[in-house]
Amino acid sequence: MVTLAEVAQHAGVSASTVSYVLSGKRSISASTRERVEHSIQQLGYHPNAGARALASSRSNIIALMVPLRTDMYVPVMMEIAIAVATSARTHGYDVLLLTGEEGPAAVRRIAGSSLADAMILMDVELHDERLPLLRDSGRTAVLIGLPADTSGLTCVDLDFEATGALCVDHLAGLGHREVAVIGEAPAVYERHTGFAERTVDGVRAKAQEAGMRILHRPCEGGYAAMAGTLGRIFDERPGTTGFIVQNEAAVEPLLNLLQQQGRAVPEDVSVVAVCPEQVATQASVRLTSVAIPAQEMGRRAVEQVVAKLAGRGTDEVELLEPVLTVRASTGPAPA
Amino acid sequence: MVTLAEVAQHAGVSASTVSYVLSGKRSISASTRERVEHSIQQLGYHPNAGARALASSRSNIIALMVPLRTDMYVPVMMEIAIAVATSARTHGYDVLLLTGEEGPAAVRRIAGSSLADAMILMDVELHDERLPLLRDSGRTAVLIGLPADTSGLTCVDLDFEATGALCVDHLAGLGHREVAVIGEAPAVYERHTGFAERTVDGVRAKAQEAGMRILHRPCEGGYAAMAGTLGRIFDERPGTTGFIVQNEAAVEPLLNLLQQQGRAVPEDVSVVAVCPEQVATQASVRLTSVAIPAQEMGRRAVEQVVAKLAGRGTDEVELLEPVLTVRASTGPAPA
DNA sequence: TAGGGGAGTCGAAGCGCTTCGACCAACCGT
DNA sequence: ACGGTTGGTCGAAGCGCTTCGACTCCCCTA
Structure with a gap:
């Protein structure tokens, strides 16, 4: 595996400079940037996720807890999950798939290990056991669904x-x-x-x-x-x-x-x-x-997560407006 | 966040001892182990995933690439995905959900960044674009499905x-x-x-x-x-x-x-x-x-991955034997 | 009784990255 | 011509963990 240090050496700059080229957190002259980017290409460099997470305390991972149940209509869940994964990628995040099996313990584990920067919970119950843990884990979270007490939580759901x-x-x-x-x-x-x-x-x-x-x-x-x-x-x-x-x-x-x-x-x-x-x-x-609107729900959940992680957070309940489409199964009541 | 060092201090031992208690890679006296475990409990310690990944070059994450397509029957995919996630957990792994959208690039990204220790690919095509990349990434991988050339690959599928x-x-x-x-x-x-x-x-x-x-x-x-x-x-x-x-x-x-x-x-x-x-x-x-047998396929794929990561690997094609169950929709041909 | 070996513990050296402060040059206005 | 900026770069200090070698006991054997 190519390391940042090797890229730095190849480009004739210091490691920090390479890092700044990558993150854009400090200005870099055009010529240096080019040189570094060229070296990155040539060496086929990919930043090590673990090292990055350790140093920056950001994993760029969003955990998604899906229910394990089979009494729910699965395709909707899947569609949401895929929408979450897809939109997460467009924001530079990957998605960790957690099944309901572990239950509340999963929340503790993920929050404790800093494996994920944020969590999205599906299939939320009115008095969900995971919520207290979530609240005092202090982690960013968005629910798809509506619990009884939404204080301090961001929720997305169909109205x-x-x-x-x-x-x-x-x-x-x-x-x-x-x-x-x-x-x-x-x-x-x-x-x-x-x-x-x-x-x-x-x-x-x-x-x-x-x-x-x-x-x-x-x-x-x-x-x-x-x-x-x-x-x-x-x-x-x-x-x-x-x-x-x-x-x-x-x-x-x-x-x-x-x-x-x-x-x-x-x-x-x-x-x-x-x-x-x-x-x-x-x-x-x-x-x-x-x-x-499964896709929409997944997308909005990710957008909320990203906004909160960027500090532009809002703790609010976002209810999507339902749309009724008339097709062939309804007509006037018989006389 | 509580760190390993804090646990060590609280228990009156060195950091490495705590690490060995956790991993079991060296023998620890019963009394020390107890003391450490007690401190862990009391402080609510969780190992930091990033640090662990960095130091051990093992992330304990398996990446799962699911297709994005909608022309496949989604519930089967979902069932496999959930089975993968669930059995991965029983082996101490988490699952990263990748959608097909990124395509072959995802393979490069994940392998390059060491984000995952292994990959499981679903919906494999006969001449899948991801396979060459996979092969020379050198990463452990298991396919659910069968490509034309299975050399050097482990595959699980229904026969x-x-x-x-x-x-x-x-x-x-x-x-x-x-x-x-x-x-x-x-x-x-x-x-x-x-x-x-x-x-x-x-x-x-x-x-x-x-x-x-x-x-x-x-x-x-x-x-x-x-x-x-x-x-x-x-x-x-x-x-x-x-x-x-x-x-x-x-x-x-x-x-x-x-x-x-x-x-x-x-x-x-x-x-x-x-x-x-x-x-x-x-x-x-x-x-x-x-x-x-979606569940079975997911489970076997994970078991193969775990075996390969443990060095007990086998590059082989495992075809599950089909079972036909007679119910009410078949009968003798009409005369 | 000396020597060998295992069990149990510690210290230190990283893993590869981010980030902070420092530094140097060139450039601004006056 | 000079202090004050600003833009661009570097060095070094970690982030929290694993792991290797080394060390100390203590028990077992010859």
Whole structure:
């Protein structure tokens, strides 16, 4: 491995000069800079990450904690993770992938070892165990998701209350009065991952205004679970004409079952989904949906991290505004 | 941050002794060890990752390059990535997440900076641009996938040829003589990511033995694409009674379309999928399938990396044996 | 009883980089 | 013509850890 000292020697300057060429923290004459850059090229020099981290106490690494769970829709997580990794690179950072398995201990480990300059946490629970540790580790952090107490924390998330309200608005505008919400798996609620509850809150509040009746049912993904849930919904509320689905793994089963039961979408029943665009457009019926902007969330989280590390930090909650796209799965309520 | 020196002082020993307690590279008396460990606890000491990397030239980090593409079935990638991260931790390693975006340059960067001790590459193409760089970087590496030239490389992958053969065997045993293979998106073939081709090779070879006619069609995911492909298949081979599907995003659309066309599964048509277990069990028909052992692949890749880093290395190709599970989507060919 | 050897500990020399203060020259205004 | 800048460069002191050789006991064997 080529070292900075070797580059310095090759270029006929001191080591510090090479360092300053690299960092730009002091002015360097054009001729020296050129010479040094040429030597770097020629020798194929790459700064040693460990040495750099040690000397500067900056690792240029962002740790990303992803959940290990399988009850969440994985593609969204992946999309966020990739967006984080990609935008981190554009800011000169690399991303360390931590799985939920280690739990709160991971926070301690990473903060303690200075392995990462900052952390991004996904799948945040309302009373997340990692938060106290995070707070007094003093490390820069950004959450994707919203805990109960956001004081001193920067959070990025979709505005799920507005999302719920938006869905209701759309259905109400089409004349629907009885709507069922197909929610995430029960475990998601038990864990109090805020987003699912916030959506339902948004739905309920708006529904009350609009004089709409809401039936909310958590539901596992897959056909079997959906069949059971759907049966119970129609038993309880035979007049249901609208569905709001917030469980990607239930979307296709729902459409399929409705079709089997001879309920046409959107003529007899309307369906609004909260899901990534791809799911909405690739489903068997092109779905009216509120998009989950995974990329955007990942990107914004990184930008917040970078801003905080640069001292331009803001401790604030950034809620992305939901956008509802009308497609082929919603229509006027049947008379 | 607490340093090793502070721990040493607190415990009344030298810094090197603390280091040896931590690494176990020299024997330490029980009493000293206890005293040191107690001090570590009490002071909340965590070794500084950068310093450690610098001094030992080992970062305890494994870099994982995941593809950026969206034409691959993402959940499998995610599952592998998580398995890699999780098993890496059990061996004391962390995982750095690199996206394909940087391409070959990432290999150079990571190898050059000694940021990672080893690399795991996913989504390997037959003539992957990253391989030459990898080879002469001299870094430890393991591929998940199989390039054309595996010399000097350790590879882990499912045995896709055997997978294809297994599917054919099963269908042939049930009396099917005309089978269509629904493949991955065309882009996957154009890129020459070996696995898709290898599956088809396996299918073809076995089909010849079994006197079965094969029609292979690449296919994008989603309903629209699948509808077109399916139409063309039945136009060309009206007698088709079996399907082998190697594109998770096409599975559900296929089942749905068959149902709409009044072709019953498995009475009229049999379907074998190559997909993760979850997809097979959650589909509208429980699918006979060959599982893609994502977890296992991730785990084995890490184990190979760890072995190589420990000097117990083996440059070999490890092909996992496919397992076919019979479920409800295959049955005897109609008379 | 002398000598050999292992167990346990320490000191010091780095690992490759950043950064601070110091230094030297050239240049400014007056 | 002279003190004060400013731009450009260097030397040296670490950053916190690992690791090598050296040293000291103490026990075992011949």
